[in-house]
Amino acid sequence: MTKKLPERADYRFFLDIPTRWMDNDIYGHINNVTYYSYFDTVVARFLLGSGAINLVDSAVIGVVVETQCRFHAPIAFPDAVTAGLRVERVGNTSIRYGIGIFRGEAQQVCAEGHFVHVYVDRATQRRPTALPEILRQAATAILAP
Numbered sequence: 785m786t787k788k789l790p791e792r793a794d795y796r797f798f799l800d801i802p803t804r805w806m807d808n809d810i811y812g813h814i815n816n817v818t819y820y821s822y823f824d825t826v827v828a829r830f831l832l833g834s835g836a837i838n839l840v841d842s843a844v845i846g847v848v849v850e851t852q853c854r855f856h857a858p859i860a861f862p863d864a865v866t867a868g869l870r871v872e873r874v875g876n877t878s879i880r881y882g883i884g885i886f887r888g889e890a891q892q893v894c895a896e897g898h899f900v901h902v903y904v905d906r907a908t909q910r911r912p913t914a915l916p917e918i919l920r921q922a923a924t925a926i927l928a929p
Contacts, residue, residue, distance in 0.1 A: 789856055789892045790884050795868025796926035799826045803861040813858035819895050820851060823883045826867035827899055836922035844913050846879070846901030853897035857887070864888045870928040877912035878902045879923050 792798075801822055809815040827846075831837040837846070859865060868884040880900045884893040905913050915923070 790868075790882075790896050791891045791893070792866075792868060792884075792886065793891075794928065795870045795882075795884050796928070797826070797830050797869040799829050799867045799869070801825060801865045801867055803859065803863055803865055805861050808861045813860045814863075816853070816855070819853050819855075819885060819897070822865060822867050822885055823851065823853070823881075823897060823899055824848075826869045826883055827881050827901070830869055830926070831919075831922070834922035834925075836916075836919040842916075843906055844903040844916060844919070845906050845909070846903050847909070848899055849878075849902050850900040851897065853895055855895050856892075857894040859885070859887045859894050868893075869926060871923045871926050872898065872928055874915070874920060874923045874927065876914055879915070879919075882928060 803814060807814045807818045866886045870882045871879055872882045873880040878900060880898055882898050885895040887894050902912050903915055904911060
């Protein structure tokens with residue numbers, strides 16, 4: 785039995801990201817490493833836009849401790865890309881973000897994956913730190929059912 789691919793309706797926050805000529809690899813499609821840039825960009829834009837994180841002086845920062853990407857269909861420049869974001873789990877010190885990458889207005893993902901951020905004290909960057917309430921609220925707002 786084939787697993788059903790995620791669709792736009794499975795995500796809660798969206799960000800349009802233009803592809804660039806340099807994103808293509810020698811095989812004529814977006815290089816795999818670029819997808820991780822899309823993942824990082826949609827998570828960062830969500831956190832900054834929600835006010836949950838401030839790049840200059842937030843007490844905590846998210847450190848990526850796990851990532852994964854599954855590729856289902858190629859994308860190539862000059863395709864438009866939309867990154868969909870949802871939160872799959874909110875822990876005491878971590879958040880698992882689920883990301884879907886869509887070509888243009890397509891309903892099914894071309895790639896899907898996740899980032900796990902463990903939040904640590906900005907100054908020491910050593911020990912996991914409890915999520916601030918504003919971050920917990922922002923994450924909960926896009927929590928997948």
